[in-house]
Amino acid sequence: MxxxxxxxxxxxxxxxxxxxxxxxxxxxxxxxxxxxxxxxxxxxxxxxxxxxxxxxxxxxxxxxxxxxxxxxxxxxxxxxxxxxxxxxxxxxxxxxxxxxxxxxxxxxxxxxxxxxxxxxxxxxxxxxxxxxxxxxxxxxxxxxxxxxxxEPLKAQIPGIEDFKGTVAHPQFWPEDMDYTDKNVVIVGSGATAITLLPNLAAKAAHVTILQRSPSYIMSVPAQDGIEKIIRKLTWWSKPLEHKLIRLKWILVPFLLTCFASTFPNACRKMFSKAIQAQLPPTIARDPHFNPSYNPWEQRVCFCPDGDFYACLRNGTGSVETGVIEKVTPNSIKLTSGAELHPDIIVTATGLKxxxxxxxxxxxxxxxxxxxxxxxxxxxxxxxxxxxxxxxxxxxxxxxxxxxxxxxxxxxxxxxxxxxxxxxxxxxxxxxxxxxxxxxxxxxxxxxxxxxxxxxxxxxxxxxxxxxxxxxxxxxxxxxxxxxxxxxxxxxxx
The missing domain is CATH 3.50.50.60 (FAD/NAD(P)-binding domain)
Structure with missing residues (x-):
């Protein structure tokens, strides 16, 4: 029973x-x-x-x-x-x-x-x-x-099952995976990929983001000038400090998104200028950092103190834009003819x-x-x-x-x-x-x-x-x- x-x-x-x-x-x-x-x-x-x-x-x-x-x-x-x-x-x-x-x-x-x-x-x-x-x-x-x-979102990557190296998805990251001195390719261009690159690059030989199309990636300081001023002016009241800083973080993104929806071309130019200032001379903004959509039509990615761009400037990270033709046992071949040779492929292709x-x-x-x-x-x-x-x-x-x-x-x-x-x-x-x-x-x-x-x-x-x-x-x-x-x-x- x-x-x-x-x-x-x-x-x-x-x-x-x-x-x-x-x-x-x-x-x-x-x-x-x-x-x-x-x-x-x-x-x-x-x-x-x-x-x-x-x-x-x-x-x-x-x-x-x-x-x-x-x-x-x-x-x-x-x-x-x-x-x-x-x-x-x-x-x-x-x-x-x-x-x-x-x-x-x-x-x-x-x-x-x-x-x-x-x-x-x-x-x-x-x-x-x-x-x-x-x-x-x-x-x-x-x-x-x-x-x-x-279950993660299954990316349609031709030949990925033939790859002889390690394939990892960020949602189920192998805790024992050693990427020290390895060549890593991250497939994807969203917030997860932008986070992974500088963190993997600290140990890996090289990390490449392989993207079909680029995203907006904006650098934000750990603490900006407005917050510093608020903290100085409200030294006598922690609750007031917290309220003002929180209001600032509600108000500024709201104004930015309003600006983006009202003046999309002007916002796009503003973002492009900020991105260009972060890039090294060896990496072109177009096509790698020139999204086909306007800001906030997809989520904007943020990197604290520009850690993502720092890796591009010091050579530990790079970006490749293109379409995967197929993955072989030891390489990724793109339709453009370019070829990557990773030890590890990370499929940061979104959530289901x-x-x-x-x-x-x-x-x-x-x-x-x-x-x-x-x-x-x-x-x-x-x-x-x-x-x-x-x-x-x-x-x-x-x-x-x-x-x-x-x-x-x-x-x-x-x-x-x-x-x-x-x-x-x-x-x-x-x-x-x-x-x-x-x-x-x-x-x-x-x-x-x-x-x-x-x-x-x-x-x-x-x-x-x-x-x-x-x-x-x-x-x-x-x-x-x-x-x-x-x-x-x-x-x-």
């Missing part, structure tokens, strides 16, 4: 103990302390991305003053930080507020079913690889990020996008295809009751979007309790259903995002269904915006 599943009841279940999940838990404790909650985490520890990735030099591609939590300021005087420091910061933050005591580790959510009669979610969970558990909650918060932790951690969702036992649905305010999925998803920004820190989501949902939860509402569910009107034009949730032209079209839900062209835009608007909406239109509120009997 099969063992009976243990059942655990909560007001709210959060899935994922990365930076989004920890932030959401804090907001719940702060604003809805009457609600019981737990966090289900599939891995063995806190941290999400920062726990999973172990490649050399892994670091944030956003500043920590906004990527960090607004309720626990980043104290260090450097904006870009390594993965180990970030995960320590997240763990310390969770412990400081007792959030770590609410986490169930190695708890993988297989599926979630909404019961309309019971007005609650039932989650099928596998704990520690084999134990079957059931969790029930009135509300479900998905803090699972946007990519597949178990996955929504809601890949869990199966059903409504009254009927499967819900999330990719067919529109998303309300970038937070709640059409026809899916009492559930929210965390989707951050692609042109600013992820955490800014995560916190705007958390504050909006805490406000909705508070209003539900005040009015005796047991169910809220996004619904499009008949007119909206007929006229709505589909738009992407993530407004990027990157290959890995384009490949995820059939995985992600849809944003709409009008009303509450538009994709989220920028932090100032979203946080205002979280505090004061319309939470009625497009939502069906169902009171308890």
């Amino acid at each position: 099969a063992a009976e599943k243990s059942i655990h009841d909560y007001d709210v279940v959060l899935v994922g103990a990365g930076i989004s999940g920890i932030n959401f838990a804090y907001r719940l404790q702060e604003r809805n302390p009457e609600l019981s909650y737990c966090i289900l985490e599939g891995r063995h520890e806190i941290g999400g991305t920062w726990s999973l990735f172990k490649y050399p030099g892994i670091r944030s591609d956003s500043d920590l003053y906004t990527f960090g939590f607004p309720w626990r300021p980043w104290e260090e005087q450097t904006s870009i930080a390594e993965g180990a420091r970030i995960i320590n910061y997240v763990k310390e933050s969770a412990a400081m507020y007792g959030i770590d005591k609410k986490i169930e580790y190695k708890h993988h959510v297989n599926g979630a079913d909404w019961s309309t009669p019971a007005k609650r979610w039932t989650l099928d969970v596998t704990a520690n690889g084999s134990e079957q558990k059931t969790y029930r909650s009135k509300f479900l918060l998905m803090c699972t990020g946007y990519y597949d932790y178990d 996008v996955r929504f809601a951690g890949g869990m199966k969702v059903t409504l009254d036992k009927e499967p819900l295809n999330m990719a067919e649905k529109f998303i309300w305010k970038g937070v709640m999925l059409e026809d899916m009751p009492n559930a929210a998803f965390v989707i951050g920004y692609v042109d600013a820190s992820w955490t800014l979007g995560a916190d705007a989501t958390a504050q909006l949902m805490c406000r909705i939860l508070k209003q539900m309790r005040k009015e005796g509402v047991v169910e809220v569910v996004p619904r499009r009107t008949e007119a909206e259903a007929k006229s709505m034009i589909e738009e992407p949730v993530l407004k990027l032209t990157s290959t890995y995002v384009r490949k995820a079209k059939d995985v992600l839900p849809k944003a709409g062209s009008t009303g509450q269904w538009r994709a989220r835009s920028y932090y100032f608007k979203d946080i205002w909406t979280a505090w004061f915006g319309d939470i009625r239109t497009g939502l069906e509120w169902v009171r308890g009997v």
Whole structure:
């Protein structure tokens, strides 16, 4: 006879103990302390991305003053930080507020079913690889990020299986791999590749980035002049210092992205000039650093104190732009006729996008295809009751979007309790259903995002269904915006 599943009841279940999940838990404790909650985490520890990735030099591609939590300021005087420091910061933050005591580790959510009669979610969970558990909650918060932790994006590299050297993917970096005095080729041109080059170059004989097309790579100082001035002027108040520096990091990227969207050609020229100033005479900006797109149509890569460009200038790193014809047992041949001879190939070709951690969702036992649905305010999925998803920004820190989501949902939860509402569910009107034009949730032209079209839900062209835009608007909406239109509120009997 099969063992009976243990059942655990909560007001709210959060899935994922990365930076989004920890932030959401804090907001719940702060604003809805009457609600019981737990966090289900599939891995063995806190941290999400920062726990999973172990490649050399892994670091944030956003500043920590906004990527960090607004309720626990980043104290260090450097904006870009390594993965180990970030995960320590997240763990310390969770412990400081007792959030770590609410986490169930190695708890993988297989599926979630909404019961309309019971007005609650039932989650099928596998704990520690084999134990079957059931969790029930009135509300479900998905803090699972946007990519597949178990499987990387498979790059189409002809002949890669014939290569006799080492092939590594950054998502599953071999901890015992020795690249000392080896020739390394990194296939890819995104943030991971830009991070890897200077860190591998410290030991390797030479590191080459092999890219099909270039990215924007901007150097940022560990501490800029504005921050130094703020610290001098606010020596008497650490809280004020933190607020002003954080505001600066919210405001400056916002103004830059506005400038880029309004004056794309001028922004492109500005970026090109800054890049040219970093390059050695031996490396031409065109084609290696002349992207075919405008800034922020794909993510802009940042390198602290120009460490990426320093490697190009001292000769330990280089860039090759071209299309791979085939990989042989000991070389990479390009369609241009060029040939590379690596000992190690690193496939930094992007992430495999996955929504809601890949869990199966059903409504009254009927499967819900999330990719067919529109998303309300970038937070709640059409026809899916009492559930929210965390989707951050692609042109600013992820955490800014995560916190705007958390504050909006805490406000909705508070209003539900005040009015005796047991169910809220996004619904499009008949007119909206007929006229709505589909738009992407993530407004990027990157290959890995384009490949995820059939995985992600849809944003709409009008009303509450538009994709989220920028932090100032979203946080205002979280505090004061319309939470009625497009939502069906169902009171308890």
